[in-house]
Amino acid sequence: MKHISMTPFGRQPVTAGLLAARALAEAPAPQDRADKWALLRDLTAARGAYGVSDRDLAVLAALISFHPRAELTDDAQLIVFPSNASLSARTHGMPESTLRRHLAALIKAGLILRRDSPNGKRYATRGASGQLARAFGFDLRPLLVQAGEIAAHADTARNTQARMRDLRTSITIHLRDAMKLIAWGRNQISACWDQLTEALTLMQRHLRRKLDATHLERMQRAAFDLVTRITDLIPPETTQTSANDSQNERHLQNSIPDSHESESCTEDARDKAKPATDPATRIPLGLVLKAAPDLADYAPGEIRTPRDLLDTAHRLRPMLGIGEETWHDACRIMGPEPAAITLACMLQSVGRIANPGGYLRNLSHRARRGQFSAARMVQALLRAERTCPG
Structure with a gap:
C-alpha cells in the first residue's frame, strides 16, 4: 500500500530528519519478515546505539502489541492506529503528555514513522470486502527495514556487556587478592603497606562507579600491577618467630x-x-x-x-x-x-x-x-x- 502523507499534521514543520526517516521507511527491506518480539529484545539490548530509553521502548512494545501478527512482514499492513486511551491502557496508565514525549523520541530515532490523516486522527478505512484500504497512525516498517542492523548492534552491545562483566570480575578478584596479601604482609615484613592500602582503597572506590570498557581495561591492568607489586614485596620464604x-x-x-x-x-x-x-x-x-x-x-x-x-x-x-x-x-x-x-x-x-x-x-x-x-x-x-x- 502506498502512503501519500509526507508532511506532519498541525504546526510541526518538515525537517531533514523527517524526510530521511520517510525515505528509510520507503526503502526495500533487506529481509521480508522479522519476529516482532525478538526484534524488540534486540532493540532493548541495542538501545544505546539508537539513543532511546527503557520508557521509550515500553511505549514501542505497546505499539507493537497492536500489530495482529507475530511477525512484521513486508507485504502486510504495518501501520497501527491505537487511540491515546488504548495506548495508555497498554502502558499501564501512562499520561498522554508522557506518551507524546516518548512517541516523539521513537520517531526521532527513526524506529517508527507517523502517518498522519488529514485531520491528525488515527484511523483506518476499509474496502467493500472488509480489507484495510488505508490506515493512518504509526508505521512500524522502519523496524523491519532496520532489523538486521538492530540485530548487529544488539550482538555488539551484548558482547560489550559480557566483556565488561568479565573485566569487573577480574578486577574484583585482583583487589580481593591485594587486600588479603596486604593484611598478611603487614605481619611479615616492613614495607609501604599504608601507601599500597591507599591505592587499593582508591581502586575499590572507582569500581563502584559506572565505567565503560576502556576505563575497566585500564583499571584491570592497574589492579594486576598492584597485586604484582605486593607479591614482589613478600620474600619467597618468610621466617619470623614470635x-x-x-x-x-x-x-x-x-x-x-x-x-x-x-x-x-x-x-x-x-x-x-x-x-x-x-x-x-x-x-x-x-x-x-x-x-x-x-x-x-x-x-x-x-x-x-x-x-x-x-x-x-x-x-x-x-x-x-x-x-x-x-x-x-x-x-x-x-x-x-x-x-x-x-x-x-x-x-x-x-x-x-x-x-x-x-x-x-x-x-x-x-x-x-x-x-x-x-x-x-x-x-x-x-x-x-x-x-x-x-
Missing part, C-alpha cells in the same frame, strides 16, 4: 578435625615436639585456594575453614600415594595446617613430582632444619599464576 606465632600455631593445632589421623598428628605434635613455626599458618585460606585451586575437586564440600582444609588433606593423602607415617611426620614437624597447605601445593604441581611420598619426606627434613616453609610454595604458585593478567 610469641604470637606460637599462639597461632597452638590454635591451629586445636582446630584439627576429629579423625583418627588428625588425632595422631595432634598427639605427635604435642608429645614429641612442637612444630617449627611456619608463616603459612597466617596465610588467608582464600589465597591457599587461589594458589592451589585443584584442591577443591577433592573436598567433600566447600572449603571454608582450616578444619575443611585439613579434612580434604586427609582424603587426598592416600590418593597421592603418601603413607601414614610420612604424613604423621609432616604434621609433627611442620604443624598440621602447614602440612595440609604443602599437600595442596604438591597436588597443584603433581605432574612434576615423581614420588610424592619421598618429596614430602624431604620437605619435612628441610622443615626440621628451618629450611622450608609452606609459605614459599604458596607464593611460588601465586607468582606462576600471575605471569599474565587475568
Whole structure:
C-alpha cells in the first residue's frame, strides 16, 4: 500500500530528519519478515546505539502489541492506529503528555514513522470486502527495514556487556587478592603497606562507579600491577618467630578435625615436639585456594575453614600415594595446617613430582632444619599464576 502523507499534521514543520526517516521507511527491506518480539529484545539490548530509553521502548512494545501478527512482514499492513486511551491502557496508565514525549523520541530515532490523516486522527478505512484500504497512525516498517542492523548492534552491545562483566570480575578478584596479601604482609615484613592500602582503597572506590570498557581495561591492568607489586614485596620464604606465632600455631593445632589421623598428628605434635613455626599458618585460606585451586575437586564440600582444609588433606593423602607415617611426620614437624597447605601445593604441581611420598619426606627434613616453609610454595604458585593478567 502506498502512503501519500509526507508532511506532519498541525504546526510541526518538515525537517531533514523527517524526510530521511520517510525515505528509510520507503526503502526495500533487506529481509521480508522479522519476529516482532525478538526484534524488540534486540532493540532493548541495542538501545544505546539508537539513543532511546527503557520508557521509550515500553511505549514501542505497546505499539507493537497492536500489530495482529507475530511477525512484521513486508507485504502486510504495518501501520497501527491505537487511540491515546488504548495506548495508555497498554502502558499501564501512562499520561498522554508522557506518551507524546516518548512517541516523539521513537520517531526521532527513526524506529517508527507517523502517518498522519488529514485531520491528525488515527484511523483506518476499509474496502467493500472488509480489507484495510488505508490506515493512518504509526508505521512500524522502519523496524523491519532496520532489523538486521538492530540485530548487529544488539550482538555488539551484548558482547560489550559480557566483556565488561568479565573485566569487573577480574578486577574484583585482583583487589580481593591485594587486600588479603596486604593484611598478611603487614605481619611479615616492613614495607609501604599504608601507601599500597591507599591505592587499593582508591581502586575499590572507582569500581563502584559506572565505567565503560576502556576505563575497566585500564583499571584491570592497574589492579594486576598492584597485586604484582605486593607479591614482589613478600620474600619467597618468610621466617619470623614470635610469641604470637606460637599462639597461632597452638590454635591451629586445636582446630584439627576429629579423625583418627588428625588425632595422631595432634598427639605427635604435642608429645614429641612442637612444630617449627611456619608463616603459612597466617596465610588467608582464600589465597591457599587461589594458589592451589585443584584442591577443591577433592573436598567433600566447600572449603571454608582450616578444619575443611585439613579434612580434604586427609582424603587426598592416600590418593597421592603418601603413607601414614610420612604424613604423621609432616604434621609433627611442620604443624598440621602447614602440612595440609604443602599437600595442596604438591597436588597443584603433581605432574612434576615423581614420588610424592619421598618429596614430602624431604620437605619435612628441610622443615626440621628451618629450611622450608609452606609459605614459599604458596607464593611460588601465586607468582606462576600471575605471569599474565587475568
